[in-house]
Amino acid sequence: MGDESAVINLVVRARDGDQSAWDAIIDRYASLVWSICRRYGLGRLDTDDVGQTVWLRLLENLARLREPAALPGWLERTTRNECLRVLKSTRRLERTEERIKREPHEHVDPFDELLREGIALRHNAMLREAFAQLPDRCRELLHLLMGDPPASYEEISRRLGKPIGSIGPQRARCLAALRKKLAEMEPAGVGTESTGR
DSSP states (O other), rough: OOOOHHHHHHHHHHHHTOHHHHHHHHHHHHHHHHHHHHHOOOOOOHHHHHEEEEEHHHHHGGGOOSOOOHHHHHHHHHHHHHHHHHHHHHHHHHHHHHHHHSSOOOOOOOOHHHHHHHHHHHHHHHHHHHHTTOOHHHHHHHHHHSSSSSSOOHHHHHHHHHOOOHHHHHHHHHHHHHHHHHHHOOOOTTGHHHGOO
C-alpha cells in the first residue's frame, strides 16, 4: 500500500472511531508537529501546548477533512498557525509584564481584596469537587500534569502506559470534562473562565 493510500486508510478508519488508527496517525505525525515547533524556537511547554491543540483540532475536524491524503499538509499548516499564535501571545505577555513593572502600583481596597479571595476559595472548593467526579484516568493524568514540577510527557507515557501523542488529546478531553462539571455546579450568571487555559 502506497504512502498516500496508507494515510487515506488511517483517516477513514479514525473517522469511523478506530482508536488504533487514531493512535497510528499520532505516532506517524508527532515528529512532524514537534519538528515545526522546534523550527519556530518554542520551548518544551509551548511545544507540548501546540501539540495538544493541533491534535485536538484534528479530532474536531477529522470528519470535515475533504481530502484525507492531504492530512500531512493540514497538520503542517495548523501547527505553523499555532506556533505563530503562541509566539504572538508570548510577546504580548512580555510587553504587558514590562508595562506593569513600569507603572506605579495602584491602591487596592482591602474589602475588594477579601471579596476576590472569597470568590477564589469558593472556586477552589468547586474545582476540587469537580475534579473528584472525573474518571480515574483523567484524575491520574491531570494530577501528573499539575505536579510541582509537572511530569514530562515521557514520564506520563511510562507511568500510565500511553503513547506520548495521545496524552495531549486526552488532556484536552479531561479538561473539557472538568469545565463542563464546573459549569454545571456554577450558580446562574457566574462564569468559570478562571478555570480555562
